[in-house]
Amino acid sequence: xxxxxxxxxxxxxxxxxxxxxxxxxxxxxxxxxxxxxxxxxxxxxxxxxxxxxxxxxxxxxxxxxxxxxxxxxxxxxxxxxxxxxxxxxxxxxxxxxxxxxxxxxxxxxxxxxxxxxxxxxxxxxxxxxxxxxxxxxxxxxxxxxxxxxxxxxxxxxxxxxxxxxxxxxxxxxxxxxxxxxxxxxxxxxxxxxxxxxxxxxxxxxxxxxxxxxxxxxxxxxxxxxxxxxxxxxxxxxxxxxxxxxxxxxxxxxxxxxxxxxxxxxxxxxxxxxxxxxxxxxxxxxxxxxxxxxxxxxxxxxxxxxxxxxxxxxxxxxxxxxxxxxxxxxxxxxxxxxxxxxxxxxxxxxxxxxxxxxxxxxxxxxxxxxxxxxxxxxxxxxxxxxxxxxxxxxxxxxxxxxxxxxxxxx
Numbered sequence: 315x316x317x318x319x320x321x322x323x324x325x326x327x328x329x330x331x332x333x334x335x336x337x338x339x340x341x342x343x344x345x346x347x348x349x350x351x352x353x354x355x356x357x358x359x360x361x362x363x364x365x366x367x368x369x370x371x372x373x374x375x376x377x378x379x380x381x382x383x384x385x386x387x388x389x390x391x392x393x394x395x396x397x398x399x400x401x402x403x404x405x406x407x408x409x410x411x412x413x414x415x416x417x418x419x420x421x422x423x424x425x426x427x428x429x430x431x432x433x434x435x436x437x438x439x440x441x442x443x444x445x446x447x448x449x450x451x452x453x454x455x456x457x458x459x460x461x462x463x464x465x466x467x468x469x470x471x472x473x474x475x476x477x478x479x480x481x482x483x484x485x486x487x488x489x490x491x492x493x494x495x496x497x498x499x500x501x502x503x504x505x506x507x508x509x510x511x512x513x514x515x516x517x518x519x520x521x522x523x524x525x526x527x528x529x530x531x532x533x534x535x536x537x538x539x540x541x542x543x544x545x546x547x548x549x550x551x552x553x554x555x556x557x558x559x560x561x562x563x564x565x566x567x568x569x570x571x572x573x574x575x576x577x578x579x580x581x582x583x584x585x586x587x588x589x590x591x592x593x594x595x596x597x598x599x600x601x602x603x604x605x606x607x608x609x610x611x612x613x614x615x616x617x618x619x620x621x622x623x624x625x626x627x628x629x630x631x632x633x634x635x636x637x638x639x640x641x642x643x644x645x646x647x648x649x650x651x652x653x654x655x656x657x658x659x660x661x662x663x664x665x666x667x668x669x670x671x672x673x674x675x676x677x678x679x680x681x682x683x684x685x686x687x688x689x690x691x692x693x694x695x696x697x698x699x700x701x702x703x704x705x706x707x708x709x710x711x712x713x714x715x716x717x718x719x720x721x722x723x
Contacts, residue, residue, distance in 0.1 A: 320584045321355050321559060322346070328590060332376035334369055335592065356561075360568070360580065360593045366535060367394040374589040375399045382588055387435040388534045395435075398534060399588035405444070407585055411554050412445025412540035418611070419503055419528040420546055421475060423450030428473035430482055431507075432458050437538025438507070442477040445540060451475075458482065461489055472500040476525065480506050480515055481710040484651070487522035488705070501525045507532065507539045512640030515651035529618055535594060536581050542616065550603035550615035557585055560616065561593070562602055565623050576601045578623055579616065597623040599635070627657055627719050629664050632695045636716040639668070642688050648676040649685070652707045655697075658720040669700040671707055678702075 328335035329346040339345075342359055349355055366374060374397070375382065381401045388396040400408075421427075427446045431438030439457055446453040454471055456464055464486060467473070476483060483506055490496055501523050507530040520527050531551055532539035542553035553560055559582040564571050571577035579596045599622060603615040620637035627634050634655070643649045653670040668689065672681050678701035685699045 315352075317555075317559060318352055318355070321352075321582065322349050324582065324584060324590060324592065325349050325355075325358070328376070328592060332374075332590065334374050334376070338365075356570075358593055360595050361591055362595045363388075363396065363535070363597075366396040369396075370394050371397045372399060376590055377401055377587055385435070386437045386534055386538065396535060401587040404537070404586055404588050407557060408441060408537040408540060409444040409448040411537065411557060412441055413448035414554065415505070415528075415530055415540050415543040416445055416449050416451065418543050418545045418552060418609075419475075419505055420526075421449065421451060421503065425474045425503075426452040426454060426471060427475040427477055427505075428454045428456055428464070428468055428471075430456050430458055430464060430476070430478045430486075431539075437532070437534045441532070441538040441540050442505070461485065465489060465493065465495060468501070469495060469498045474500055474502045476501055476504045476523070478504065478506055479710075480519065483519045483523075484515060485709045487519045488709075491522050496522075496524065499523070503528065505530050505543070512637075512644055512651060514640070514644045514649070518651050531619065533596060533598075535589075535591060536583060536596075537586070541581075544618075545607065545609040545611060547607055547609045549607060550617050552607065552611050552613040552615055555614055558583060560602075560614075562600065562616070565599075571601070573604050574601055576617075576620065579619075599623065599637075625717065627717055629657055629666055629695060632693060634666070634693060634695070634717070638693055639716070642692055643670060643685070646681065646684055646688060648672050648681055649701075650704055652709075653716065654707055655717045656720060657718065664721065666695065666697040667700060668697045669702065669707060671704050672701045673704065676701075 326346040329339060338359060382399040383402050384400045384405060386398050429439055429442045431442060433439035443453045443455055454467060454473055456467060483504055502525055504525045504527045506527055516527055529544045529551055530539050531542040541558060542551040544551045561580040562571055562577040563569060563580055565578045576599055579598045579600050581594050581596060582592055583590050598619045600616045600619050603617055607615055621635035625636055639653060639655060643653060650671040650673060656667045658665060672678055682699035682701050686697060689697045
């Protein structure tokens with residue numbers, strides 16, 4: 315079995331070259347030659363972000379300094395940042411995967427890609443650019459912010475593809491509408507990543523900009539964005555199983571979930587040299603989509619990311635994910651895509667205030683009652699609904715915050 319051979323080769327390489335995993339293997343009594351079956355592999359320990367933070371700054375490095383050509387880092391907004399070293403082969407592999415993503419999104423070397431995610435230590439901007447250059451397309455490396463300049467370049471350079479977070483794509487879409495630029499832009503596609511987003515947000519962006527949207531997935535620890543993307547069928551994201559091994563596990567038992575059920579995505583890197591990872595817990599919630607895709611691709615699929623295990627908040631014994639709120643709001647006519655749930659503690663009780671935007675001319679009180687009823691029925695919790703007009707909630711050039719828990723601050 316090819317997958318098992320690739321995994322065995324990785325474990326052997328970690329045993330020989332990675333001080334980080336040498337220490338972990340020794341502590342767990344693991345010997346590479348003992349991994350003879352997939353069941354053996356599934357007994358190997360997981361790697362979590364806490365392990366990577368403890369290895370700061372370069373404890374993950376598995377090659378000599380002379381082979382490291384670049385580093386990237388997680389944002390570090392929730393603790394010690396994670397530093398990931400890359401070899402020349404890592405950079406080339408990432409560009410190849412990203413170019414493959416663009417191809418699956420129907421792009422060619424004739425496209426002009428306006429890249430709005432950030433550059434620097436973060437993996438986003440430079441990944442989008444490397445993939446464009448690998449494919450031979452024109453990269454327009456704008457980076458984030460300066461929305462008026464973004465719109466000017468979009469019009470003047472006739473960008474055909476927007477690379478963006480969903481939050482910033484929505485902001486740009488709203489500005490295109492506000493400034494009546496719809497007949498001056500040439501966009502055909504949007505490649506959107508770095509945060510989960512719901513169908514209402516998706517349809518608003520697509521309609522305002524007149525484009526077809528593609529989800530792209532990735533994380534800094536595993537190269538960056540570009541490790542999976544949806545195709546023109548928009549029925550799940552194809553992931554590059556020649557570079558990566560995906561598992562979807564029950565987050566409580568850490569055993570495989572039945573095929574087609576949701577669980578936590580765990581990733582192992584086959585080829586990564588600078589900082590290879592074994593059974594890395596992403597904390598992203600998704601599921602495998604069984605069977606072949608109608609597009610004919612041989613690469614397997616996972617569903618959209620519906621949330622993260624650490625996005626979840628528990629209120630009065632009920633688990634709440636952003637994905638649940640997205641799904642609920644999209645069923646309520648007149649409600650737009652933007653919302654913010656705030657959890658706090660008042661008068662000895664936990665409560666959830668759900669602020670959301672509604673279309674102009676809608677009876678806000680009636681919508682509030684409907685959202686309250688739906689939330690109680692579908693999630694099992696009473697909320698305090700707060701409807702407001704379009705544009706009243708904050709917009710972000712990066713990732714939008716959907717749930718704020720103020721109980722412990």
